[in-house]
Amino acid sequence: MTEQKRKVDTIRLQNLSYGHKQAATLMAAVELDLFTFVSRGTDRLPALAAAMGLNRLNAERLVTSCTALALLEKYGDQYLNAVDVERFLVKDKMTYIGPWLLFNGLDFEKWKDLANYLKSDNQPKALGLYETLNDEMARVYHEATYSVGLGAGMLFARDVDMSGRSKVLDLGGGSGAYCIAAVQKYPQLQAVVLDFEPVCKIADEFIAQWGLQESIKTHPGDFTNDPFPEGADVMIMASNLPQYDGDALLEVLTKAYQALLPAGEFHLVGETLDDEKKGPLGPALWGLHEALFESRGRSHSEEEVVGYLENAGFVEVQVHSFVPGSLSRITGRKM
Secondary structure (H helix, E strand, O other), X not given: OOOOOOOOOOXXXXXXXXXXXXXHHHHHHHHOOHHXXXXXXXXXXXXXXXXXXXXXXXXXXXXXXXXXXXXXXXXXXXXXXXXXXXXXXXXXXXXXXXXXXXXXOOOHHHHHOHHHHHHOOOOOEOOHHHHHOOHHHHHHHHHHHHHHHHHHHHHHHHHOOOOOOOEEEEEOOOOOHHHHHHHHHOOOOEEEEEEOHHHHHHHHHHHHHOOOOOOXXXXXXXXXXXXXXXXXXXXXXXXXXXXXXXXXXXXXXXXXXXXXXXXXXXXXXXXXXXXXXXXXXXXXXXXXXXXXXOEOOOOOEHHXXXXXXXXXXXEEEEEEEEEOOOEEEEEEEOO
16 A cells, blocks of 8 residues: 555544653653663562552553553563663663653643743743743752763763863853863863853862862853853853854854854754754754743754854854754854
8 A cells, every 4th residue: 555545544643642641651660760670680560560669550551651662672571671771761870861851841831831832922031941040940950961961971072072172161061061071081171161150059069079170160150141261262052052042142152253262163062953944853842842931042953053153253164963863063163
């Protein structure tokens, strides 16, 4: 039967409407340490029920749903973690991203009311979520971002040769993960995390955990308004692209160009759309997410980001694959 003649049904649309149920299943499994127990050899239903503190019926419900979601694999009565689950959702592994996944559940209620947010006539805010940032919010947010950001920072340090560089400035550096990874691989570097004061407090704790206080400093400030620290020959802006509109990005990148040392390089690691703005899904949803916080931010295409960098003065602007389907790394150099 050809694609054109195949019967059209409602299954795809129904599955999309169940998205919140899938996310809740994943988060419950993380909260209950299901994947950690499976990794450690507790891989059959009765033992899993006891380990998670659930009755047999509820354990079966959860395990069956995780199997249907391809988070678990079943062989007879034994369960194994899927490859990505084993790598990223087992506690005590360096690659564990459980805090980030659980953090994404904090705005469930807002997403339920998305239509009302989209119809809002309130004046958009330049900083969105960050307009009301406090110490508690910063801790919850950046303990989550650290769990996923350190791996991205290590990938960045592998991809980018900074052996001849001296100082990195990370704009909106959050937990400091990119600077931590950079300084570990290139010990000659000095690094600065520029972010809001509540965020810098959290970054200082992560930096201290690695014993890198002498190499990495935090600099409280709003990079959309405040002057940049001087002397950087590498600048990074990572995983905050959809929080801003095009005008704000151009202003920030122009400031970055002016502050960089001659021959310095800028790396924007962002949730970019393809040039036709057909996807990927993740970057598109991050742009939509900004509506929940009445932000001016939106999703940007790779082509648009290249234009922002070139208009700011950068040369040799190039798009590099970074995390396919999620993040691109777009670079430019100061003359």
